[in-house]
Amino acid sequence: MKDPAGQNGSGRSSKRRRSPAESQRALVLAMMVLIVVILAAVATVIVYGMQVQKAPRTVGERTLATAEAAVRDAPDKAQSWLSLAYAYVEIGRYSAASDAIARGRKVEDLPDFYIVDAYRAEKAGNVEEAIQLYEVAKKKAIEYRKAQDAKAAEAGARLTGANEQLVSAALGKARLLVAQRDYKSAVVEYDIALEQDPMMADVLVERGAAKAKMGDLAGARADYEEALRYVPGMPEALDGLARLEAGDK
Amino acid sequence: MSEGLQVQGPDARSRRATSLLAVILVLLLLLLCGVGYFFVRVLVPAGAPETARVSEGMTWVRSIYGFGPSSDEQLLGPTDVAIAPDGRIYATDPQRARVLAFNPDGTFAGLVHTGAGGSDRGMLGRPAGITCDSRGNLYISDVVNGKILVFDHDYTFVREWPAQQALGMRVVDDKLYVRELGEVVIYTLDGIETARFGERGRGTGAVLEPTGGITADEKRVYVADALNQAVKVFSADGALLWSQPSTTATGGPTGTDERAAETTSSPVDLPQDVELDSSGQLYALDAFDFSIMRLDNATGKILGKWGTPGEKDGQFMYPTGLAYDAARDWFAVADTANNRVQIVRVEGTGGGVGQAVTRAMSSPFRVCAIPLVALLVGIAIILVTRKREEDRDEAGRGSGSLAAE
Structure with missing residues (x-):
């Protein structure tokens, strides 16, 4: 006769059906083991983790440690919060970066905070959001500059030089648009940046490459040659011209 | 009890x-989880880098x-590194007149700090070169006070002796090889000078500039002659065996225009240190090439280089010190301008299973x-x-069967 429970002693007792009390004992035992393992893991994390995390272990952690120290020392300086936000972005702590940006903007609503916010979205892989945020940053940069100009005018002075924040925001947006192969829109952004500072050879090369991609070969050549005017022998510009000669965009 | 409720038995x-x-x-x-x-x-x-490679x-x-x-707790322009037999990594911190010790997993192990700028006996002024012997004793050159200091494994001062501009040094077996003012000086580990060769100068041949590291094996003495932009190798008695490049790239007092013309094509730019791996293979650290180079020990031919x-x-960024850990098959690099020490491995150093296990045991993940x-x-x-329980059940069933019979 078949004996599935193996109770006649012919089968291995492991095939025997466990009684509820035995199952419960086994479960309690397993729970106790797990509790011990969890406690051991937590204790190890606390004791050893504190040791390994005392000092920075990467350039990102060092930058963060420096930025955190700067914020501790001077929480009323917007620049400290800006550095902290960038440090968080570099190590991938995007929500902490958002928090630092929000707190920094309370100190001073600089356009730089909108740029780092766009950079945060870019690094987090949210390209569409980043493009929108760069656009917001551009507007903030223009407004901020207008306010600065007005303040300077009141003091009988005049601000000169490029609107650096506008350049940064426009370039950030342009590069994302290039990555999306929207060369036409990218060229518009490069134009904005170059209008502020026409002597940026590297940006001229980038715009030249975008123009070449959209088929504006004459425009591309002009940009590469213009870049070579500012940086004679610039390898990237020479490479661009060589690609045009070879018919390779 | 309500009718809707069922009485639950012990099984339920x-x-x-x-x-x-x-x-x-x-x-x-x-x-x-x-x-x-x-x-x-x-x-x-x-x-951390996305990939370790x-x-x-x-x-x-x-x-x-x-x-x-x-910032006070971090390295500032470390110039040299050394690895003790137990894997402990030492790095000089010259601007703060101290030497920092780290465990192989990167955690802090200790500090040799005798008081900034001290010139008294046992005091450390500006540590430049550093090396360890097989017992874990630490040899530190102090370029400000012109001496070499020895500390034991617990960072207790042992002895010191005068040594002018000792910038590079290495213990090999029971000898201490030191670069002093363009000369190679060999000491016993007690600080007794036993040999000296070389001449200070610019150019090719056996002349040396003071800066750069040194190492040796039974047959040869290897020198990173930084300011002459060459790795030079001598016999044990001081005869020049080869130089890489073969003619010195720099001009200078003893240089020629022809040599100066070769500067641009020199495969070695600013060699700051030399080191041997567990198989005796020669490596050089080039500060201006930002790389670790492998060279043929017999000819100086460059066999490979790594680093960006x-x-x-x-x-x-302008690395200046190199040390090899044979037990773990890795190099420690004093990455000077980046204010850090980096632990890297390069292919072809012949690491085995034993070294891989030791390496794993040196990882923070060992916890x-x-x-x-x-x-x-x-x-x-x-x-x-x-x-x-099963044995008890079986025993119980066995005795039950016997009783039934």
Whole structure:
């Protein structure tokens, strides 16, 4: 006769059906083991983790440690919060970066905070959001500059030089648009940046490459040659011209 | 009792209790997963390179920046590194007149700090070169006070002796090789000079500039002649065997225009240190090429080089000190301008299984062994308990059968 429970002693007792009390004992035992393992893991994390995390272990952690120290020392300086936000972005702590940006903007609503916010979205892989945020940053940069100009005018002075924040925001947006192969829109952004500072050879090369991609070969050549005017022998510009000669965009 | 309610028997209650225990067990398992995730978050440094293979043929193991978050607790332009037999890594911190010690996993091990700028006996002014002997004693050159100091494994001062501009040095067996003012000086480990060769100067041949590291094997003495932009190799009695490049690239007092013309094509730019791996293979560290080079010991031919310039982990910026850990098959590099020490491995150093195990035991992840051992012990207890129960049941059934018969 078949004996599935193996109770006649012919089968291995492991095939025997466990009684509820035995199952419960086994479960309690397993729970106790797990509790011990969890406690051991937590204790190890606390004791050893504190040791390994005392000092920075990467350039990102060092930058963060420096930025955190700067914020501790001077929480009323917007620049400290800006550095902290960038440090968080570099190590991938995007929500902490958002928090630092929000707190920094309370100190001073600089356009730089909108740029780092766009950079945060870019690094987090949210390209569409980043493009929108760069656009917001551009507007903030223009407004901020207008306010600065007005303040300077009141003091009988005049601000000169490029609107650096506008350049940064426009370039950030342009590069994302290039990555999306929207060369036409990218060229518009490069134009904005170059209008502020026409002597940026590297940006001229980038715009030249975008123009070449959209088929504006004459425009591309002009940009590469213009870049070579500012940086004679610039390898990237020479490479661009060589690609045009070879018919390779 | 209400009619709608059924009376629950002991079986139903028991089933419910078992289910409850099973649910708690699952929750504990989830909690363990959470702790494991936190474990990984703590042990993996934030911002580490996406892949350990940072450049072709080179693997980044870790970077060491100091022993705390503040700038005073971090390295500032370390000029040299040394590795003790137990794997401890030493780095000079010249601007703060101290030497920092780290465990192979990067955690802080100690500090040799005798008082900034001290010139008295046993005091450290500006440590430049550093090396260890087989007992773990530490030899530090102090270029400000013109001496070599010896500290034991516990950082206790042992002895010192005068040595002018001792910038590079290395203990090989029971000898201490030191670069002093363009000469190679060989001391016993007690500081007694036994040999001296070389001449200070610019150009080719046996002349040397003071800066750069030194190492040796039974047959040769290898010198990184930094300002002459060459790696030079001498016989044990001081005869020049070869130089890489064969003519010195720099002009200078003894140089010629022809040599100066070769500067641009020199394969060696600013060699700052030399080191041998466990198989005796020669390596040089080039500060201006931002690379570790492998050279043929007999001819000086460059067999390969690894490294890229930059500030990211795994890149170098004007590195000046190199040391090899034979037990773990890795190099420690004083990445001077990046204010850190980097631990890297390069392909072809002949690491074996033993070294891989030692390396794993030097990883921060080795602490995972503690909960893992707890888990294994727990599983073993469960299995033993079960086996005992089964044996008891079988014994009970056996005696029952006999009684029935």
